[in-house]
Amino acid sequence: MARSQESYSKREKEKKRLKKREEKQKKKEARKEEAKEGGGGIPFAYVDKFGNLTETPQDPEEKEEIDASEIVLEVPKREKAEYDPVRKGKVSFFDYSKGFGFIVDQENQEKYFCHISGLLDEINENDKVSFELEKGLKGLNAVRVKLLD
Known part of the structure; x- marks a missing residue:
């Protein structure tokens, strides 16, 4: 007796799923190898006082101390309009x-x-x-x- 089409399509779907998983694993390993060999790019990125990324850290003497209590984290209260309520x-x-x-x-x-x-x-x-x-x-x-x- 012949097998139904349904079981055939299930096997095909499972094969495709496994094939995708293997391809994904191969790509992941290739990226890891490329990262080891390349060594390119900046290992650390620093931000200067103007907000730009640089390769060198900022001079500690140039750093500004900011008082955290002066930072306001709220929406300013809206002043009520001065008008006659009547x-x-x-x-x-x-x-x-x-x-x-x-x-x-x-x-x-x-x-x-x-x-x-x-x-x-x-x-x-x-x-x-x-x-x-x-x-x-x-x-x-x-x-x-x-x-x-």
């Missing part, structure tokens, strides 16, 4: 039954969400208001909303 705007929409609305900022015409819990006075559509911005779950929210005269 902004002015106009109520574009507000629904008391749902408990939320939107305010349009006068300066940049951005719409900000406003919840009924952030109101200090009762507001209606087209009222001029002053408010502050606070980060919410889905962006900036208008809080501490006051009605302007």
Whole structure:
């Protein structure tokens, strides 16, 4: 009875794998021999004060002492922008039954969400208001909303 093709391909794959392994070993040994015979290249590389590689070490008298405590390993803190936190705007929409609305900022015409819990006075559509911005779950929210005269 004849052997199946599957076992034949398995043997062929195994032969290829062994052949690759042998070739790799031969290349590795050849590189080792070449390194022993060649002896070329720089056995040590030194860095001078300008950051260039050299064959000779730097003169110890020219070395600079650096205080490790002066090295800062952090991102500098960003200074807060000096601006008035109280902004002015106009109520574009507000629904008391749902408990939320939107305010349009006068300066940049951005719409900000406003919840009924952030109101200090009762507001209606087209009222001029002053408010502050606070980060919410889905962006900036208008809080501490006051009605302007």
